[in-house]
């Protein structure tokens with residue numbers, strides 16, 4: 001409770017988010033530094049059933065996230081992502097199960113939990129009557145960040161998020177993407193152990209998305225744990241150290257994106273189309289992962305006699321374990337083609353992705 005909070009993330013940002021009920025008259029919350037020995041997030045058999053609902057919005061999920069990791073909660077609309085974030089940030093009361101942030105049970109010690117988390121909600125909840133600097137400072141005051149340190153931190157954060165010239169403007173003057181940057185800056189004002197970002201990229205243009213991704217990676221590299229929700233597989237794959245796939249309130253899989261993709265029965269593939277003598281087909285057949293030529297047609301304009309030197313068109317498929325790069329086979333294919341005086345017409349690689357993992361788990365596509 002004394003001095004500047006330690007600088008973590010965003011060139012000196014500290015933060016906490018505000019998805020929870022926060023009013024301008026709220027009493028300052030105690031600053032609490034949770035034990036770094038605990039995982040950042042622990043969830044065990046967590047359930048949420050909303051009143052009058054016939055089913056569970058979150059249906060008994062369990063997972064753990066270590067410190068300084070990016071965890072991506074990936075799932076379609078209505079899967080339960082926001083409800084999970086709501087429970088972990090004290091906005092939603094769990095029906096049963098346990099949720100801890102930085103070792104703090106969110107149901108038993110909600111005020112302490114709020115000090116440990118920052119929240120960027122799915123919808124804009126900036127205070128429209130305050131300038132963005134005041135939004136940041138009010139948030140810091142709520143979390144009992146000393147005033148002088150908070151003012152310096154606000155300036156650093158506004159600068160880090162490209163908002164330095166806009167500090168005096170009210171939120172109504174900001175675009176959706178700009179508001180989202182303000183909300184991240186605000187969430188970092190009290191140096192949370194865990195930052196929750198509910199669909200941080202929705203509505204952002206490609207450049208803004210990359211900017212946000214870079215800031216999130218910086219935060220992770222500086223020791224903050226980030227839980228983000230998304231229905232964008234590319235985002236989960238590009239950003240998350242660990243991905244949890246959620247559907248109908250259940251966690252269907254939880255692992256690194258690479259491990260999830262490697263778990264697929266189908267791996268990467270390379271399809272090549274070549275022309276050349278039969279010897280070329282035989283040479284390709286002994287390369288790693290080669291499957292039999294799927295079709296072998298005579299070249300247009302000449303009758304096939306079946307003589308071994310006669311050029312033919314071959315399609316060969318190579319299948320490789322998931323996680324390997326099928327493009328690395330192309331030089332060996334090209335060398336064989338050249339040795340036999342043939343021609344390489346086409347080489348098409350296909351690499352399985354989280355999209356295929358989701359399809360495998362649910363039988364549906366996420367897009």
Ligand SMILES: Nc1ncnc2c1ncn2[C@@H]1O[C@H](COP(=O)(O)OP(=O)(O)OP(=O)(O)O)[C@@H](O)[C@H]1O
Pocket residue numbers: 050051053057075076077078079080081082083084122231
């Ligand atoms: N306050 C509420 N009261 C009743 N039901 C709710 C409430 N909030 C969410 N739900 C229901 O809980 C389920 C999960 O909703 P949730 O908002 O957690 O999903 P989500 O994965 O965040 O979806 P989206 O991608 O659309 O944001 C949905 O069926 C939704 O209708």
Ligand SMILES: [Mg+2]
Pocket residue numbers: 081082083122198
């Ligand atoms: Mg949501």
